[in-house]
Amino acid sequence: MTQSIESPLSVDQARYRLQEGLAARGAVRGRLSGDQLMLVATHFGLGNGARPVLRGRLVATGPGSRLDYRLGWNRVFAAVATAWAGVVAAMLLYGTGLTIVRLVTGGAAGGPAVLAAVALGMLLFVGGLIAGGRYLSRDEAPMLRAWLEERLRP
Known part of the structure; x- marks a missing residue:
């Protein structure tokens, strides 16, 4: 199921804020290539294939932007x-x-x-x-959403 986060930022501004957040190398890791985004939340010392992976795309919407994304397993x-x-x-x-x-x-x-x-x-x-x-990764999907909202909704 596709979900969305609306942002008042332009696509370029949103891309910059996401890159900035990824460069910090915190609990959320991933990559941004053009308008395509892939994120994974990490818990240090815990790794499993069942953790959620967020895949999304930035879309221009007039003066702002929108991130359309899906959560799922690693392919x-x-x-x-x-x-x-x-x-x-x-x-x-x-x-x-x-x-x-x-x-x-x-x-x-x-x-x-x-x-x-x-x-x-x-x-x-x-x-x-x-x-x-x-179960161990149950808080990772909300963590990813919160991380995105923090960067896309200033």
Whole structure:
């Protein structure tokens, strides 16, 4: 979902204030390339792929400007997590389906049941890691918004 921050500053002034803030190397890091912005809030000693990444674009609006942005995961982290979850979910479905078929037909269901149990355990474990990472970074999205508003609304 795209969100916006309106600013009375021109695009050039907003760009300058954002660059100035990024040069300070504080808790918010990122890059500004032309009108494109990418920000990440950092907690020293804490790093995880589940932290929010803000991607935005400065747009001129008459005398002022507007930053249109989205919050999401790091794209590489999101792609790897999605692919991994897809493979493990397929293992879970295959193991569960084969277990059911073997139980119905009277065959040995031990191997497929173990596969399904391992896949379920893997999903729960990594899901817990991601949930924990999101919990630890829960204040980062509001921190990014506050940092932006401080610079774009003088």
